[in-house]
Amino acid sequence: MSTPVDEKTIVDVHAHILLPALQQLVAEADPAGFGAQQALEVRRNGPESMTASGRMIKERWPQLTDLDRRLADMDAQGVDVQLVSPSPSHFYYFAGEELALQLAKAANQAVREFVDRAPERLNGLGLVPLHHPSLMVEALEHAVLECGLLGVEIGSFAATPDDPERSTVELSDPRLEPFWSRAGELGALVFLHPFGCSLDERLDRFYLANTVSQPAENAVALSHLIFSGVLDRHPDLKVLAAHGGGYLPTSLGRSDHAWKVRPEAHGCAAPPSSYLKRLYFDSLVHSAAELKALVAAAGPEQVLLGSDYPFDMGSDNPVRDVRDAGLSELAEAGVLAGNAAALGITPASIPARRTA
Numbered sequence: 001m002s003t004p005v006d007e008k009t010i011v012d013v014h015a016h017i018l019l020p021a022l023q024q025l026v027a028e029a030d031p032a033g034f035g036a037q038q039a040l041e042v043r044r045n046g047p048e049s050m051t052a053s054g055r056m057i058k059e060r061w062p063q064l065t066d067l068d069r070r071l072a073d074m075d076a077q078g079v080d081v082q083l084v085s086p087s088p089s090h091f092y093y094f095a096g097e098e099l100a101l102q103l104a105k106a107a108n109q110a111v112r113e114f115v116d117r118a119p120e121r122l123n124g125l126g127l128v129p130l131h132h133p134s135l136m137v138e139a140l141e142h143a144v145l146e147c148g149l150l151g152v153e154i155g156s157f158a159a160t161p162d163d164p165e166r167s168t169v170e171l172s173d174p175r176l177e178p179f180w181s182r183a184g185e186l187g188a189l190v191f192l193h194p195f196g197c198s199l200d201e202r203l204d205r206f207y208l209a210n211t212v213s214q215p216a217e218n219a220v221a222l223s224h225l226i227f228s229g230v231l232d233r234h235p236d237l238k239v240l241a242a243h244g245g246g247y248l249p250t251s252l253g254r255s256d257h258a259w260k261v262r263p264e265a266h267g268c269a270a271p272p273s274s275y276l277k278r279l280y281f282d283s284l285v286h287s288a289a290e291l292k293a294l295v296a297a298a299g300p301e302q303v304l305l306g307s308d309y310p311f312d313m314g315s316d317n318p319v320r321d322v323r324d325a326g327l328s329e330l331a332e333a334g335v336l337a338g339n340a341a342a343l344g345i346t347p348a349s350i351p352a353r354r355t356a
Contacts, residue, residue, distance in 0.1 A: 011340035012074075012318060013191075014242055014282045014306030015082040018057075018064035019090055019110045026092050026103055033094040044196060044213075046204035056312050063310030067117050073309070074121065078319040081340075081347050082309070085125040085153040086111065088195035093131040093158040100129035104139040112147040119349035124149045125191050131158035133175035137182045144188050148351055150344070151189030151238070156221035157198065168198070171221050172228030184236035187344065193242040194218055210313055218246025223255065226275045229268045235278075238343065242306065244285035249276055249297045273297075280343065282306025283335055284315060288325040300331035304339045 027034045042050055062069045064087070074082060086107050095103055108126035115122040126143030128136040143149045158169040169175070171192075183190050197203060197213030218241055225231060225239065241248075252273040258265040259272055268275065276298040284306040285291050295303050305322060308314025315321050322335050 008337055009080045009341065010078060010319060010336050011081045011083065011305060011345050012077075012079045012307050012309065013083045013240060013304045013340060013345060014193075014284060014314075015084050015309040016064065016087045016311065017084050017111070017114055018061075018087050019107060020065070022086070022090050022103060022107055022110060025106060026095060026099070029099050029102075030095055033096075034092075037092070037094050040196070040200075044200050044204060045207075045209045048205065049207050049209060052207075060310045060312070067114070070309075071118060071121060077307070077317060079305075079307075081121055081123065081345070083123050083125060083150065083340075083345055084111065084115065085191055085193070086127055088153070088155065088193050090127065091130070091155050091158075091195055093129070093155065095129070095131075097129075097132050097135060100132050101135050101139060103127070104129050104135075105142050108139070108143040108147045108149060111149060115348045120347050123346060123348040125151050125153045125189065128152045128154060128179070130154050130169055131160055133169060133173065133179065136176065136179040140179060140182055140186070140188060144186050148348070150346075151183070151191060153191040153193050155196070156192065156194040156217035170224045172224035172230065176230075177233070180230055180234045180237055183238075184234045187236070187238070189343070189345070190237070190239045191242065192218065192221055192239060194221065194246075214243050215246030218243055219248040219251075222246075222248045222279065223272070225279075226255075226272045227259075227265060227267050231275050231278050232269045237278075238280065240280040240282065240304070242282055242284065242308070244283065244290065244294050244303075245279070245281045245298075249281060250290070250293045252276070252297075277302065280304060280339075283318065283322055284308050286315070288321075291322070291325040292327065295327060295331055295335070300328070300334050301339055301342070303331075303335050304343070304345075305336050 092103055104127045111124035111126055115124045126149045128139040140152055143152050160169055194214050194217035197217050203209040203213050255272040281298055281303050283291055283303055305318055307318035
């Protein structure tokens with residue numbers, strides 16, 4: 001399949017790879033932290049979901065690790081280019097500073113090596129240690145300037161058990177200002193992908209740890225970005241939210257009202273709903289009606305094709321899903337291809353211009 005970089009090149013911006021060597025590295029370097037993280041996942045998900053997820057990962061291991069299988073699946077789906085990112089299970093937001101930076105750089109390099117095996121079909125995103133804000137710029141520059149990736153993937157929050165004054169790093173945290181600034185300067189894409197939820201055991205059955213937590217975490221994280229004025233201070237910032245931005249894009253009436261009547265909710269310059277035009281969202285909402293509503297709320301230029309390949313909560317037919325949504329011809333073309341082209345999401349074989 002040819003991949004000219006134009007408005008007809010179909011680009012999937014939400015696809016993952018698994019990095020077994022990275023997991024081995026962290027498990028050997030910090031067995032206590034890794035074990036605690038695994039135990040937290042058991043508490044958050046519950047035994048039934050953990051069993052089902054383990055079976056799913058085993059079944060889909062080839063898609064997560066084998067390039068030939070990935071390319072064959074892309075051909076079957078009608079996808080020309082994938083923007084691949086590490087599985088969010090690789091965030092490892094418990095690692096200490098030295099290890100966290102080592103893990104981020106190892107992930108960046110591993111993604112680079114993976115996409116280099118099919119540079120006409122793939123490009124990639126790296127990682128940054130959200131739980132150590134002072135290290136994020138260094139990891140971002142490594143991903144973009146040294147590894148030539150298009151940006152980085154981050155979670156919706158990070159726990160900070162070693163900081164008695166802050167229980168979490170939220171996306172509104174002032175310590176992230178240098179990161180947002182540098183990402184804007186570099187034109188780097190920041191892919192917001194939640195992993196885990198602070199509601200923990202309240203979601204430990206019925207797979208609520210995914211079906212409820214992912215859209216809820218997106219809504220919380222994006223609200224932190226909007227209400228804190230991050231998007232006002234960094235107008236060049238490019239943020240792409242997974243899972244259609246979760247509950248936020250079509251439920252901002254209450255936020256707009258709070259912005260009008262509550263002084264503590266007036267940290268952004270304009271009503272919160274107006275910032276949807278400044279954010280990007282993938283199309284993975286699992287509903288034609290919800291995709292139409294997302295496009296209507298954010299605008300047809302702000303939504304891009306996303307599959308969450310190859311996980312079972314993704315879509316095996318993402319292009320068909322978009323085409324079945326009944327969008328206008330122009331909006332459909334934008335979601336499938338044109339918006340990615342306008343955002344500069346290209347195959348790795350055609351590197352985007354970077355500013356050192």
